[in-house]
Every structure is written in structure tokens, then in C-alpha cells.
Amino acid sequence: xxxxxxxxxxxxxxxxxxxxxxxxxxxxxxxxxxxxxxxxxxxxxxxxxxxxxxxxxxxxxxxxxxxxxxxxxxxxxxxxxxxxxxxxxxxxxxxxxxxxxxxxxxxxxxxxxxxxxxxxxxxxxxxxxxxxxxxxxxxxxxxxxxxxxxxxxxxxxxxxxxxxxxxxxxxxxxxxxxxxxxxxxxxxxxxxxxxxxxxxxxxxxxxxxxxxxxxxxxxxxxxxxxxxxxxxxxxxxxxxxxxxxxxxxxxx
Numbered sequence: 001x002x003x004x005x006x007x008x009x010x011x012x013x014x015x016x017x018x019x020x021x022x023x024x025x026x027x028x029x030x031x032x033x034x035x036x037x038x039x040x041x042x043x044x045x046x047x048x049x050x051x052x053x054x055x056x057x058x059x060x061x062x063x064x065x066x067x068x069x070x071x072x073x074x075x076x077x078x079x080x081x082x083x084x085x086x087x088x089x090x091x092x093x094x095x096x097x098x099x100x101x102x103x104x105x106x107x108x109x110x111x112x113x114x115x116x117x118x119x120x121x122x123x124x125x126x127x128x129x130x131x132x133x134x135x136x137x138x139x140x141x142x143x144x145x146x147x148x149x150x151x152x153x154x155x156x157x158x159x160x161x162x163x164x165x166x167x168x169x170x171x172x173x174x175x176x177x178x179x180x181x182x183x184x185x186x187x188x189x190x191x192x193x194x195x196x197x198x199x200x201x202x203x204x205x206x207x208x209x210x211x212x213x214x215x216x217x218x219x220x221x222x223x224x225x226x227x228x229x230x231x232x233x234x235x236x237x238x239x240x241x242x243x244x245x246x247x248x249x250x251x252x
Contacts, residue, residue: 090200097212120157184230185205188233188236228252235249
């Protein structure tokens with residue numbers, strides 16, 4: 001602080017004084033002031049003697065790993081409630097029932113499923129422009145003079161780039177995005193309707209036969225339904241006194 005005030009004073013003197021300054025004298029004065037400042041010496045802690053290295057046996061290493069794993073599981077279970085844990089497990093069951101043997105059921109691979117990846121592949125090759133030159137198109141010409149909105153092709157463009165083109169990748173893209181539906185249903189039951197067993201919403205949605213069938217396909221209606229569920233969640237939160245959730249409703 002003393003050096004800072006001294007520097008400010010010298011700068012003010014140089015700015016507002018017309019006198020000629022002896023630079024050598026200022027330098028000598030500053031050197032004397034710096035030499036007069038005493039800096040206390042810090043006592044550095046001495047390095048402790050290195051502990052002798054011990055070699056752990058495989059059994060001891062396994063015991064320590066097991067104890068650390070149990071501590072981690074205990075910390076996680078104490079940080080999350082039982083309903084939330086059941087809800088996460090329900091989402092896992094939902095996703096597993098959508099991905100297991102995805103190529104075998106449904107037994108058909110419809111043209112409207114394949115067109116998602118084909119449009120995505122064409123979009124990547126054309127630099128995300130359609131035949132008319134529009135950048136990031138929302139509508140595509142599915143047939144002669146028949147236009148259809150096809151936003152899911154952007155999700156398929158991502159998975160096509162990462163994992164290639166196959167029936168499993170095409171359907172799995174739709175199945176993973178469909179997880180938004182049970183997620184929105186469970187959160188709506190918890191935060192809006194205050195249902196006690198809200199965590200069961202994901203499981204109940206997963207066993208509906210119509211949704212069980214369509215959520216394993218790559219039809220655009222799967223993502224549309226999932227996004228609509230998210231819209232309902234945010235809109236219901238908005239109606240229940242949370243204005244900021246209106247932005248989420250508009251987005252979906």
C-alpha cells in the first residue's frame with residue numbers, strides 16, 4: 001500500500017508540476033525506500049520423511065476397491081430419494097425395452113422409417129440445403145407436390161454421422177428421443193398433479209401397447225409425441241404459477 005501511494009504521488013507530481021525532474025535522484029530514492037522495507041521470512045514446513053512403500057496383495061487391493069465402491073454407492077443413495085431412484089430405474093427399463101432386438105420387432109422396416117435417414121444423408125451432402133437452396137429446411141418434398149415437415153431428420157443426421165446407416169441406428173435414434181415422453185409424464189405427475197406414486201408414470205407409459213409398438217419405430221410421430229409431452233409439462237407448470245416455463249412450452 002505504501003509503494004502504491006508513493007507511485008500515485010509521483011505520477012501526480014509529474015503531471016501537474018512544471019519543474020524538471022531528476023530521474024537519477026528519483027531512482028536512488030526509490031531504491032533506498034525499497035531497501036528499508038523489511039519482509040518477514042516465512043517458515044516453510046519441512047518435508048516429511050517419505051513413508052516406506054508397501055506392496056498390496058491382490059486380496060487387499062480388492063478389499064479396498066470394494067470398500068470404496070460401497071462408500072460411493074452409499075453417498076449416491078443418500079443424495080437421491082427413493083422415488084427419484086425408482087423413477088430413474090423406470091426410465092432405464094423403458095429405454096431397455098425399446099432397444100433390445102430393435103431390428104427384429106416390429107418385423108417390418110417401413111419406407112417412412114427409411115426416409116428419415118435418407119433425407120438426413122441428402123441434407124448432409126447438400127450442405128444442409130434443400131433442392132430450392134433453402135438453408136436448414138423444415139419442410140421437404142416427400143413426393144411430387146407433397147410437402148411434409150420433417151424436423152426429425154436433423155437428429156438422424158447426427159446419429160448418421162456418428163454411427164453410420166443401419167436399421168438399428170435409425171430406430172434407436174427415435175427410441176432414445178422418445179425417452180422425453182416418460183420423463184415429461186413423470187415430472188408432470190410429481191410437480192403438477194402431486195401424485196404420490198409419480199415415479200410409476202414412466203412404467204405405465206412404457207407398457208401401453210400402441211406406444212410400445214410405435215416407440216420402437218422411426219416414424220416422425222414418435223418424436224412429435226415426445227415433444228408434445230414436453231410441451232404439456234412446461235405449459236402446465238406455466239399455468240400453475242411458474243411464468244418462466246412458458247419459454248419451454250414455446251420451444252417444444
